[in-house]
Amino acid sequence: MSDIEQIPVTLTVNGKKVQRFVEPRTLLIHFLREELNVTGPHIGCETSHCGACTVEMNGMSVKSCTLFTAQADGAELTTIEGMANADGTLSALQEGFRQMHGLQCGFCTPGMITRAHTLLKENPNPTEEEIRMGIAGNLCRCTGYQNIVKAIQYAAAKLNGTDIQEAAE
Amino acid sequence: MNDMTPTREQREAALEGMGCKRKRVEDVRFTQGKGQYVDDLKLPGMVFGDFVRSPYAHAKVTKIDATEALKIPGVIAVLTAEDLKGVNLAWMPTLAGDVQMVLADGKVLYQNQEVAFVVAEDRYIADDAIQLVEVEYEELPVLVDPFQSMAPDAPVLRPDLEGKTEGAHGPRKHHNHIFNWGVGDKDETAKAFSEADVTIKELISYHRTHPSPLETCQCVASMDKVKGELTVYGTFQAPHVIRTVASLLSTIPEHKIHVIAPDIGGGFGNKVGAYPGYICAIVASIVTGIPVKWVEDRMENLSTTSFARDYHMTTEIAAKNDGTVTGLKVHVLADHGGFDACADPSKWPAGFFNIVTGSYDFPTAHLEVDGVYTNKAPGGVAYRCSFRVTEAAYCIERAMDILAQKLDMDPADLRLKNFVKPEQFPYQSALGWEYDSGDYHTAMHKAMDTIGYRELRAEQKAKQEAFKRGETREIMGIGVSFFTEIVGAGPSKNCDILGVAMFDSAEIRVHPTGSVISRMGTKSQGQGHETTWAQIIATEIGIPAADIMVEEGNTDTAPYGLGTYGSRSTPVAGAAIALAARKIRNKAQMIAAHMLEVSEYDLEWDIDGFQVKGNPQARKSMKEIAWAAYHAPPPNMEPGLEAVSYYDPPNMTYPFGAYFCVMDIDVDTGVAKTRRFYALDDCGTRINPMIIEGQVHGGLTEAFAIAMGQEITYDEMGNVMGASFMDFFIPTAVETPHWETDHTVTPSPHHPIGAKGVGESPNVGGVPAFSNAVNDAFQFMGSTHIQMPHDAWRIWQAAKDLGAHG
Numbered sequence: 001m002s003d004i005e006q007i008p009v010t011l012t013v014n015g016k017k018v019q020r021f022v023e024p025r026t027l028l029i030h031f032l033r034e035e036l037n038v039t040g041p042h043i044g045c046e047t048s049h050c051g052a053c054t055v056e057m058n059g060m061s062v063k064s065c066t067l068f069t070a071q072a073d074g075a076e077l078t079t080i081e082g083m084a085n086a087d088g089t090l091s092a093l094q095e096g097f098r099q100m101h102g103l104q105c106g107f108c109t110p111g112m113i114t115r116a117h118t119l120l121k122e123n124p125n126p127t128e129e130e131i132r133m134g135i136a137g138n139l140c141r142c143t144g145y146q147n148i149v150k151a152i153q154y155a156a157a158k159l160n161g162t163d164i165q166e167a168a169e
Numbered sequence: 170m171n172d173m174t175p176t177r178e179q180r181e182a183a184l185e186g187m188g189c190k191r192k193r194v195e196d197v198r199f200t201q202g203k204g205q206y207v208d209d210l211k212l213p214g215m216v217f218g219d220f221v222r223s224p225y226a227h228a229k230v231t232k233i234d235a236t237e238a239l240k241i242p243g244v245i246a247v248l249t250a251e252d253l254k255g256v257n258l259a260w261m262p263t264l265a266g267d268v269q270m271v272l273a274d275g276k277v278l279y280q281n282q283e284v285a286f287v288v289a290e291d292r293y294i295a296d297d298a299i300q301l302v303e304v305e306y307e308e309l310p311v312l313v314d315p316f317q318s319m320a321p322d323a324p325v326l327r328p329d330l331e332g333k334t335e336g337a338h339g340p341r342k343h344h345n346h347i348f349n350w351g352v353g354d355k356d357e358t359a360k361a362f363s364e365a366d367v368t369i370k371e372l373i374s375y376h377r378t379h380p381s382p383l384e385t386c387q388c389v390a391s392m393d394k395v396k397g398e399l400t401v402y403g404t405f406q407a408p409h410v411i412r413t414v415a416s417l418l419s420t421i422p423e424h425k426i427h428v429i430a431p432d433i434g435g436g437f438g439n440k441v442g443a444y445p446g447y448i449c450a451i452v453a454s455i456v457t458g459i460p461v462k463w464v465e466d467r468m469e470n471l472s473t474t475s476f477a478r479d480y481h482m483t484t485e486i487a488a489k490n491d492g493t494v495t496g497l498k499v500h501v502l503a504d505h506g507g508f509d510a511c512a513d514p515s516k517w518p519a520g521f522f523n524i525v526t527g528s529y530d531f532p533t534a535h536l537e538v539d540g541v542y543t544n545k546a547p548g549g550v551a552y553r554c555s556f557r558v559t560e561a562a563y564c565i566e567r568a569m570d571i572l573a574q575k576l577d578m579d580p581a582d583l584r585l586k587n588f589v590k591p592e593q594f595p596y597q598s599a600l601g602w603e604y605d606s607g608d609y610h611t612a613m614h615k616a617m618d619t620i621g622y623r624e625l626r627a628e629q630k631a632k633q634e635a636f637k638r639g640e641t642r643e644i645m646g647i648g649v650s651f652f653t654e655i656v657g658a659g660p661s662k663n664c665d666i667l668g669v670a671m672f673d674s675a676e677i678r679v680h681p682t683g684s685v686i687s688r689m690g691t692k693s694q695g696q697g698h699e700t701t702w703a704q705i706i707a708t709e710i711g712i713p714a715a716d717i718m719v720e721e722g723n724t725d726t727a728p729y730g731l732g733t734y735g736s737r738s739t740p741v742a743g744a745a746i747a748l749a750a751r752k753i754r755n756k757a758q759m760i761a762a763h764m765l766e767v768s769e770y771d772l773e774w775d776i777d778g779f780q781v782k783g784n785p786q787a788r789k790s791m792k793e794i795a796w797a798a799y800h801a802p803p804p805n806m807e808p809g810l811e812a813v814s815y816y817d818p819p820n821m822t823y824p825f826g827a828y829f830c831v832m833d834i835d836v837d838t839g840v841a842k843t844r845r846f847y848a849l850d851d852c853g854t855r856i857n858p859m860i861i862e863g864q865v866h867g868g869l870t871e872a873f874a875i876a877m878g879q880e881i882t883y884d885e886m887g888n889v890m891g892a893s894f895m896d897f898f899i900p901t902a903v904e905t906p907h908w909e910t911d912h913t914v915t916p917s918p919h920h921p922i923g924a925k926g927v928g929e930s931p932n933v934g935g936v937p938a939f940s941n942a943v944n945d946a947f948q949f950m951g952s953t954h955i956q957m958p959h960d961a962w963r964i965w966q967a968a969k970d971l972g973a974h975g
Contacts, residue, residue, distance in 0.1 A: 025293065039209040040202020042434065044383045045467040049894035052383055054567045080202030094200040098192055105695030106199030107383045107434025113200060132902040139894070141383045141435050142695045144866030145902040 009073045013038060014082030028064040028072050029053045032079065040110040042081035044139070051138030054111035055079045061118045062135070082112035083117060092155040093117055102151030104142035112138045116152045125156060180776045185715065186708030187922065190859035193700045194719075195693075201391025202738060203434040207387045207402055215389065216245055218450050219295040221285040221302045221468070223277035225789060226313070226544040227324070228306040230273045233285055238298040243290035245457060247302060248449060250274040256455070258418060261448055264441075264666065265518065266337025266509045267347070267509035268329070271445045276309070278326055278507030279473040279546045280889050286449040288461060291962075311544050311887040312345070313558045315481065315504035318541035319343040326507060326542045336510075338518040347509045347540035352523045353600050358535035361496025365487035369571050371954050375560045375936075377479035377504065377545070377881045381897065384434025385470040390450040391460035398425045399455070403447060405430040405442045405722075406692055407732025410666055412724045427432070427466050430722035436694035437871070438550040441512045441734050444474050471892035475512070475548025476881055480560040481520075484568045492578050492586045497534040497599070499525055499564060503549075511549030512734075513556045514664040514671060520556025521821075523600035527565035528653040528825060529587040530611050534599040536776040536824050553871055553932040555656040555735040562652040565953065566937035567944070568729065572648070574948055580649045580941070581622060585613055588651075602655060604823045604918050605925075607851070613651060616827035616849045622647075625831060633949045644949075648830035648942025652934035653895040654927045656672020657740025657822040666731060672817045673742035674728035675749045677706060679810040683792035683797040685710075685717040685927040687749075690730010691742040692722045696928060697860045699736065702746055704856055704921065709750030710757070711777030711791040728813055736926035739856065740822040742915070746922040749814035756798070756810060761789040763803035801962055822917045822925035826850040828938040834946050836973045839965030841877065841943060843906035848934070853916045853925035865931045866908050867936040874900050876943075878960035898960070947971060
């Protein structure tokens with residue numbers, strides 16, 4: 001342990017209240033992953049570019065790799081671990097990503113779904129262009145995004161009770 | 170039969186076998202954040218390792234002082250080359266027959282080279298300590314331009330090789346020369362050129378880039394000193410090879426090393442090689458007896474753990490006036506950086522670059538490759554590529570366009586004229602390969618018809634006229650690319666990694682209740698093997714894919730295999746899976762014969778069981794047979810139902826495809842918009858069309874990135890430029906074009922299920938399609954060749970140089 005003075009933080013993570021002492025410099029992503037074992041959010045760049053670490057904080061998408069834990073004191077956080085329906089079944093987005101082949105290696109997926117979750121709250125019926133713009137802060141190296149767009153459209157349709165289109169291939 | 174009996178179609182569908190769009194098994198955990206990647210691992214007492222790196226590209230290291238760093242509470246050790254010498258690991262062998270420093274041994278050869286390894290209780294403390302390790306450097310002249318590597322007065326980069334005139338691949342002709350590799354008939358090719366009606370010659374460069382998977386390279390090494398056993402969890406595309414290398418280097422017996430590759434967040438070739446981080450974490454754990462985690466950050470990833478391409482290809486084609494090609498001559502200057510750590514099969518210093526004759530019937534060809542050292546990171550990995558086939562495809566596809574321009578022929582017509590014809594397969598290429606199967610004309614015509622090629626050319630012509638009249642500032646390019654890949658390394662007669670033949674393997678165990686576990690020597694990094702391998706087995710042995718578990722990556726349980734890269738999994742392991750499954754089916758047939766009291770020759774296979782020929786009511790399903798295998802096997806037969814297969818492929822496979830890119834370019838801003846991108850792939854038998862489409866989308870997006878801007882560059886001091894996601898171009902959903910996919914099916918004649926592999930085709934074929942589109946747009950202004958990458962600034966510059974800005 002380093003001898004840097006620790007400060008108290010209180011957060012709500014996926015509905016559960018947590019209280020800890022942290023170094024002022026501890027990044028939120030490290031706090032989540034190493035202190036709370038919430039390993040769904042990933043580290044891809046540590047410079048806010050890739051979005052693999054995306055979590056929802058007080059209703060907004062944030063990149064937890066460039067936020068100090070102290071800045072999240074008092075906040076309400078939702079991560080991929082908090083996405084499933086209350087009965088444990090996959091949410092519309094999680095289901096959509098599987099149905100539309102919106103993921104391959106899975107590394108960007110938690111951040112991507114978490115971002116899409118917030119996006120659909122901001123805009124429940126986005127156009128393809130709005131979806132592409134809305135996930136521009138999240139990089140994917142595997143899918144070429146086309147099926148991610150379809151996955152989000154699938155979820156939007158399901159949540160809106162409209163028809164769900166089939167995958168193209 | 171009663172009404173409840175499922176139909177044949179229902180039974181077939183229930184299997185979810187080959188050819189269906191089975192949803193992925195992996196996604197259930199990945200969509201819930203429950204993947205298990207290396208950095209998710211937390212072992213008791215685990216500590217962290219991180220590197221002190223060189224700010225200089227070329228310098229002597231005169232002093233390393235860790236005194237202050239070691240005073241920080243929580244710092245456990247600082248390793249240097251001197252410490253590694255104690256275990257004979259200051260240097261390590263590379264896959265290419267060279268040696269590479271693990272930690273700087275007296276000098277550094279590229280910026281960010283590993284100088285010392287700090288081990289500390291957490292990553293923050295390790296970072297603090299790095300700042301306090303004092304290293305003294307004495308700068309040396311820097312060599313960044315590969316064309317200057319063999320200048321008489323070029324600085325000596327590798328004093329360790331001084332006086333060595335013989336390298337791993339033959340004679341060295343200069344102190345910065347690595348190898349010269351020649352293939353083909355030099356005299357015949359010279360004759361073809363002397364007799365040619367038309368020749369072209371162009372320096373076509375394929376710039377340095379990086380695979381950059383979203384998860385960087387990382388590992389956790391854990392030495393159990395009591396048992397004398399080492400466990401290494403890591404981002405390994407080839408875990409068995411890593412175990413063998415770890416055993417050879419550490420002298421720990423191979424059976425006491427457990428290499429485990431958990432879920433991997435993308436590889437694209439980056440995670441094939443062995444890097445100093447792995448070695449240092451292993452040594453640190455061996456020394457301390459506690460688990461050591463090493464996780465590189467993005468900048469370290471982009472600037473040190475490998476690179477891709479960096480081939481400078483002087484390309485000449487000889488042809489007749491009617492467009493018939495008569496000879497090909499290529500000289501490649503290959504920039505390998507400070508060490509030759511190229512990840513190729515051992516006998517292939519330039520990989521399979523001799524596929525450079527492409528899809529065309531060149532009667533003769535000659536190729537030479539010279540590898541040289543520079544002050545850049547080592548690597549030379551196959552970025553979604555089968556060992557330099559991407560470079561080769563770009564080289565020939567660009568050159569064919571240049572030839573078409575010179576002949577004033579349409580580039581698609583020139584290709585059609587020169588394609589290897591269907592009746593020529595198996596086809597012997599002038600540079601030594603035997604293409605297994607292909608029907609290039611059908612694929613090309615289908616692609617041209619679908620995209621409306623002739624109409625697009627007419628539109629382009631009209632736009633050019635309008636541009637000349639000053640009515641528009643937008644020009645249009647049509648990129649044509651017809652690639653032939655060579656994948657599935659490979660036959661033991663010519664492919665090995667450090668002496669281990671490049672076979673692959675599968676083990677299948679059918680349990681008494683008819684469910685299955687199967688393990689392979691491959692390792693998915695996103696390809697979806699857990700889904701597709703089960704589909705092959707399901708079709709072969711008639712057990713539903715849902716009842717088949719696929720496991721990869723654990724060297725203790727999986728049979729030995731060479732791993733996943735070079736699109737080799739389906740051609741090699743896919744074949745092993747089918748053959749292991751057929752062994753099971755053969756045994757099942759004998760069991761079924763015993764159960765039905767008939768001769769096994771009176772039985773026929775029917776979807777999910779055996780039935781008596783002419784009496785389909787008399788049948789036994791595989792579930793029933795599996796139970797019998799454990800409960801009442803025939804007399805004199807061993808109980809159980811399992812099989813292992815090791816597959817040494819008789820040949821490579823040769824997937825191909827026709828790609829078209831339609832691009833609109835604003836000459837005043839240099840902004841290029843991809844209007845359409847159409848990709849027709851022929852990968853032989855298609856196992857899961859959904860996954861194939863996904864692979865093609867992803868590979869095309871990488872191709873788009875590479876062609877249009879993704880690059881690792883260095884300034885004249887050897888400072889690596891753009892080694893972060895701020896500068897290194899990874900397209901977002903906004904820039905990425907819309908992809909149209911299509912296919913033809915020409916099965917491989919030598920593969921048990923006829924499959925050829927597809928993962929890399931879109932990268933191989935995509936880059937020339939994009940680059941040819943940009944080049945095609947500027948042709949009417951008199952341009953012959955514009956070097957990649959084609960970012961907006963460079964396109965603007967090209968337009969300016971061509972006088973398009975007035």
